Amino acid sequence: MSRRTPAAVGLAVLGLAMAGCTSTAPVDTGAGGPITVAAADDACDVSTAEAPAGTISFDITNGGSKVTEFYLYATGGRIMGEVENIGPGLSRQLIVEVPEGGAYETVCKPGMVGDGIRSAFTVTGSAERSVDTDTRLAEATAGYARYVNSQVEALVPKTQEFVDAVKAGDVEGAKALYPVARTYWERIEPVAESFGDIDPRIDGRDDGEPGVEFTGFHRLERDLWQDGLQPDSSSIADRLMADITELAGRVPSVELTPLALANGAKELLDEVATGKITGEEDRYSHTDLWDFRANIDGSQGAIAALRPVIDERDPELGPLLDERFAAVDALLENYRDGDGFVLYTALTPDDVKAMTEAVDALGEPVSQVAGVVSS
Amino acid sequence: MSTFSRRRLLGWTGAGAAAAGIGAVAGCAAPAATAPAQLVVPFRGEHQAGIVTPAQDRLHFVALDVLTDDPEKLKALLQRWTAAAERMTAGAETTPGGATGGNPNSPPDDTGEALGLPAASLTLTFGVGASLFAKLGLDPSLVPAGLADLPPFAGDQLDPTLSGGDLCIQACSDDPQVAVHAVRNLVRMGFGTTAVRWSQLGFGRTSSTSTTQETHRNLFGFKDGTNNLKAEDPDGLRDQVWVSPDQGPAWLAGGSYLVARRIRMHIEIWDRTSLVEQEVIIGRTKDRGAPIGAAAEFDPADFAAVDETGAPRIAVDAHIRLASAEALGGVKILRRGYNFVDGSDGQGHLNAGLFFIAFMNDPQAQFVPMQRALATSDVLMEYIEHTGSAVFACPAGLGEGSYWGQSLFEA
Numbered sequence: 001m002s003r004r005t006p007a008a009v010g011l012a013v014l015g016l017a018m019a020g021c022t023s024t025a026p027v028d029t030g031a032g033g034p035i036t037v038a039a040a041d042d043a044c045d046v047s048t049a050e051a052p053a054g055t056i057s058f059d060i061t062n063g064g065s066k067v068t069e070f071y072l073y074a075t076g077g078r079i080m081g082e083v084e085n086i087g088p089g090l091s092r093q094l095i096v097e098v099p100e101g102g103a104y105e106t107v108c109k110p111g112m113v114g115d116g117i118r119s120a121f122t123v124t125g126s127a128e129r130s131v132d133t134d135t136r137l138a139e140a141t142a143g144y145a146r147y148v149n150s151q152v153e154a155l156v157p158k159t160q161e162f163v164d165a166v167k168a169g170d171v172e173g174a175k176a177l178y179p180v181a182r183t184y185w186e187r188i189e190p191v192a193e194s195f196g197d198i199d200p201r202i203d204g205r206d207d208g209e210p211g212v213e214f215t216g217f218h219r220l221e222r223d224l225w226q227d228g229l230q231p232d233s234s235s236i237a238d239r240l241m242a243d244i245t246e247l248a249g250r251v252p253s254v255e256l257t258p259l260a261l262a263n264g265a266k267e268l269l270d271e272v273a274t275g276k277i278t279g280e281e282d283r284y285s286h287t288d289l290w291d292f293r294a295n296i297d298g299s300q301g302a303i304a305a306l307r308p309v310i311d312e313r314d315p316e317l318g319p320l321l322d323e324r325f326a327a328v329d330a331l332l333e334n335y336r337d338g339d340g341f342v343l344y345t346a347l348t349p350d351d352v353k354a355m356t357e358a359v360d361a362l363g364e365p366v367s368q369v370a371g372v373v374s375s
Numbered sequence: 376m377s378t379f380s381r382r383r384l385l386g387w388t389g390a391g392a393a394a395a396g397i398g399a400v401a402g403c404a405a406p407a408a409t410a411p412a413q414l415v416v417p418f419r420g421e422h423q424a425g426i427v428t429p430a431q432d433r434l435h436f437v438a439l440d441v442l443t444d445d446p447e448k449l450k451a452l453l454q455r456w457t458a459a460a461e462r463m464t465a466g467a468e469t470t471p472g473g474a475t476g477g478n479p480n481s482p483p484d485d486t487g488e489a490l491g492l493p494a495a496s497l498t499l500t501f502g503v504g505a506s507l508f509a510k511l512g513l514d515p516s517l518v519p520a521g522l523a524d525l526p527p528f529a530g531d532q533l534d535p536t537l538s539g540g541d542l543c544i545q546a547c548s549d550d551p552q553v554a555v556h557a558v559r560n561l562v563r564m565g566f567g568t569t570a571v572r573w574s575q576l577g578f579g580r581t582s583s584t585s586t587t588q589e590t591h592r593n594l595f596g597f598k599d600g601t602n603n604l605k606a607e608d609p610d611g612l613r614d615q616v617w618v619s620p621d622q623g624p625a626w627l628a629g630g631s632y633l634v635a636r637r638i639r640m641h642i643e644i645w646d647r648t649s650l651v652e653q654e655v656i657i658g659r660t661k662d663r664g665a666p667i668g669a670a671a672e673f674d675p676a677d678f679a680a681v682d683e684t685g686a687p688r689i690a691v692d693a694h695i696r697l698a699s700a701e702a703l704g705g706v707k708i709l710r711r712g713y714n715f716v717d718g719s720d721g722q723g724h725l726n727a728g729l730f731f732i733a734f735m736n737d738p739q740a741q742f743v744p745m746q747r748a749l750a751t752s753d754v755l756m757e758y759i760e761h762t763g764s765a766v767f768a769c770p771a772g773l774g775e776g777s778y779w780g781q782s783l784f785e786a
Contacts, residue, residue: 259480324567353570357442361567371481 033057034093037108039086040064044108044117052124053101058094060108062086069109072096072121076311076318077325078304079147080104084112085154099139101125113339136308137373141256144305148188148256151298152248155184159244166220166229166237175224179282179290179340182217186294187301189271190264191254192247201243205281215239218284225284258306262370265302268295269363277355279344289341292355293332299366300325306373314372317365324362331358414549415494418461420772422617425498426631426709426734427606429585431547434577434713435554436635436730437562438504438540438765439569446511450784452568456501456561457778463557466494469564486563489556497553499561500545501779502633502767507541517786519623519768521632521738528750530760537637537763540572545633545732547711551578573763575637577713577730584711590664590672593729594714595645595758597657598664601672602699604709615707618736626782629771631734634708634742637715637763640728645758656754658693666695678702694755697748706741708733728759738766 034057038045041064060070060083071082072094081096098104101123109116158181165174185192185203193199202216214222215236223233230236275281276292303310303321311318331354335342416424441449459469468474473485505522508515544561548554555576562571581593582600586607593599604611613619620628645653654660658667658676666676668688678696680688689696700707711734716727735741750756770782 262480327567357566357570360570361442364563364566367482371478374480375478 034059037061037070037106038063039068039070039108039110041066041110042117044070044106044119046106046119046121049120050122050124051098053098056096056098056123058096058106059091060086060094061091062088064088064110066111069107069112069116070094071105071107071109071116072098073105073107074102074307076304076307076322077300078307079143079301081146082150084150085157098123111339133309133312136312137258140258140261140305140309140373144261144302145256147301147305148191148251148254151184151188152251155181155188156244156248158184159241162220163237163241166224167234169229171224171229174220175285178217178221178224178285179287182287183290183294183297185217186271186291187298188251189295189298190260190267191251193267194254195247195250198243198247198250202240202247205283216243218282221282221284258309258373259370261302261306262373265299265306265369266363266366268299268302269359269366271295273356273359273363277352277359279347282344286343286345287341288344289332289335293341296325296328296332303366303369306369309373310369313375314368317368317372320365321362321369324358324365328358328362331355414496415465416496416498418464418499418773419775422629422631422772423498423500423769424464424772425500425545425547426616426711426769427584427612428496428498428547429588429606430580430582430711431496431498431549432578432580433548433551433554434580434730434732435546435551435558435574436577436732437544437546437558437574438572438635439542439544439562439565440572441507441510441541441569443568444510444512446513446784448568449511450780452565453780453784454778455564457773459560459564460499460501460557460779463489463560464494464497464499466492466497469560486556486560488559489553492550492553492556495548495550495553497546497548497557499557500547500633500769502543502545502769503780503783504540504542504765504767506539510541513783514786517624517626517783519618519627519632521618521623521736522766522768523739525634525738525743525764525766526747528746528761530750530756531764532639532760532762533764534762537573537575539765540767542569543633543635543765543767551576575635575715575730575763576717577715579714581712581714581729582710584709593712594640594642594716594727595653595657597653597659597661598672599712599729600710601659601664602695602707604707611707612709615741616709616734616736622736624786626786627768627770630769631709631736632738633767633769634731634733634735634738635763635765635767636731636746636761638729638731639726639760639762641758641760642725642727648758655690656694656758658689658695667693692752692754694749694753697753698745702748703744706745708735708741708745728762734769 035051036047037058037060039060039062058070058072062068065088067088068086069082069084070086072080074080080098081094083092083094086092104121104123105118106121107116107118158177162174162177162181165177192202203218204214204216205218206214206222217240219236220233220240223229272292272295276288276295279286279288281291282288307318332341416428418424443449462469468485470484474483474487474490477483505518505524508518544558546554546557558574580591582603583590584603584606586605590598590601604615616631618627618630618632650661654667659665660667664672665674666689668677668680669675676689676695676699678687678689678699678701682688696702710731712729712731714727715730716725718726720726733742770780773779
């Protein structure tokens with residue numbers, strides 16, 4: 001949760017829709033027909049490793065036992081398109097515009113964690129067109145809009161699972177789902193925070209301020225880990241679901257600008273530095289490292305969308321960002337525990353210092369991005 | 376405002392400052408021609424500034440860990456640091472227009488808290504620690520003998536989080552905000568390549584490094600540094616402070632070693648000690664700082680004198696006797712320490728003491744015997760504890776166009 005007033009948040013709420021960005025919209029499948037992807041717990045078989053530039057369509061079938069995700073990445077981890085939360089036995093379609101030929105990567109992420117199963121994917125260059133800066137900036141915001149949509153698409157059902165577990169009195173199940181549902185929230189936190197009325201209801205913390213009702217994720221966190229389920233836990237859970245549903249309905253109205261993306265990427269790191277490294281955010285569950293990971297993902301998502309603009313204007317900044325993001329990723333991997341992370345309480349002061357150093361190192365170049373894209 | 380610089384302001388404030396007698400640079404280097412520049416200590420010269428420069432009143436010292444194993448990355452940072460350091464010591468921002476003249480959507484290059492302040496005699500002194508060499512895979516023959524670990528001393532209570540470091544930067548200034556600004560900006564430029572290991576703020580210089588300066592007092596209320604090596608003693612500096620070409624690897628010739636010790640003082644206990652006992656422990660009078668039995672501060676201490684009972688007039692375990700060149704075979708050091716008060720300690724006592732900094736050309740032959748004598752015999756040890764320790768090698772001064780550490784990285 002941000003301590004800033006809504007007016008200071010970089011993403012202004014305007015009535016402009018992120019039209020046409022939904023990754024699963026049923027549209028013309030483009031030349032050559034759909035490419036099939038057979039996803040399993042240990043495989044990601046893409047029927048071809050090459051396609052002509054233009055609209056490319058993937059049909060993904062999850063034959064495995066874990067929920068999976070499918071991505072098409074460009075240089076620098078820029079997400080061209082993705083489908084999240086594909087349950088076992090389900091099929092989903094990804095349709096993606098790839099205007100430029102070059103080297104890409106297809107990725108399945110069984111269990112929705114880690115680097116996933118990656119394969120090279122070549123786009124041949126016939127549809128290459130000259131892209132001016134304005135077009136690149138427009139593509140950047142459209143690409144980030146796709147990312148936000150994909151997160152919201154997963155946030156809604158995961159929150160529902162969490163809420164259902166709370167209402168069923170399944171404390172252990174709810175505890176397991178809490179950091180998973182929050183992952184999708186934390187990845188798009190600056191967008192969510194742009195709704196100054198919803199954010200405190202969903203992600204507010206109990207600061208003991210009189211007259212402020214304590215609801216949302218952290219209220220349920222307190223019930224699950226500290227106080228035990230309360231008579232009103234079910235209604236708090238219902239309210240959370242209603243707030244998340246309202247958020248999902250309002251997200252398409254967010255106007256995304258390149259500057260807002262850049263500032264959002266920085267704000268996510270600020271969140272890490274002030275809330276997660278300190279163990280302040282998840283004070284009852286101590287699942288702060290899940291949120292840490294998700295904030296970094298979100299920051300990386302915004303930066304990746306801007307990457308073509310960054311590369312055009314400051315060729316040294318992109319590789320530096322890659323290096324610093326990679327250093328944070330490598331550090332966090334040391335604290336993996338199964339599909340998640342160790343608890344904050346397991347960290348030593350040296351661990352926290354190493355994380356602070358890595359986030360400081362990343363924060364400096366990320367803070368330069370707004371100036372680069374607005375110059 | 377894009378070319379706003381602190382240096383330009385000197386044109387308006389310099390005369391008044393000079394009249395107030397702030398920050399003369401006598402003995403550092405050739406004095407600058409114009410009066411306002413008197414607050415500017417030259418950054419380049421035969422030796423690094425901040426060693427024999429008349430001790431400024433304020434300190435911000437930082438020890439850093441290097442996060443990369445690639446010497447080229449550190450070299451690039453040192454080049455950027457040098458450019459920013461030279462500008463800041465001249466009273467300017469880290470980059471031209473750095474505080475307010477850039478893209479409004481970018482964080483400013485310079486953090487801005489020194490805008491409008493004069494250069495305030497800022498010096499920035501750079502050193503490297505022994506741990507740097509292995510970390511960067513540098514040729515082991517480049518490690519100077521003087522960087523060998525200090526031995527443990529009796530009574531040491533060293534805290535690893537207040538000790539060691541791959542690099543150090545000593546910022547001294549007449550104005551604490553100027554020193555803090557300099558360290559903060561250099562640390563910021565280093566994120567990703569360096570990380571702060573520990574740092575220390577100091578006030579109230581406890582040494583004079585020039586005969587032009589009064590001797591100040593430490594937090595025990597005694598004049599400290601009366602017999603210090605001084606800038607006006609070139610022979611003493613040559614023999615005791617500057618590393619000669621035959622004393623180590625070529626890259627350090629003309630440089631010096633910096634020994635830092637954080638000394639916590641048990642202020643409240645000392646304050647309950649009688650005046651006569653305080654004076655016996657130190658070996659000097661508290662009012663004038665004269666050696667016991669002498670009249671004035673700079674009168675020589677007569678260590679052979681005895682009182683009417685035949686006992687030495689200056690006690691055998693008096694601080695000034697144990698630390699004297701006479702007791703140590705002629706060894707001297709150039710002290711540059713500062714008082715510190717880091718608030719209170721949670722038990723209602725001042726977390727305070729002396730941040731001891733000294734420069735010398737052979738720590739093993741100079742600091743070690745001195746500290747060993749003090750640690751084992753000095754009654755003062757009952758009132759103090761050494762809580763931090765570090766040794767750094769500070770290369771010679773920079774010629775035009777060269778950067779911090781160049782002699783090492785291009786050795």
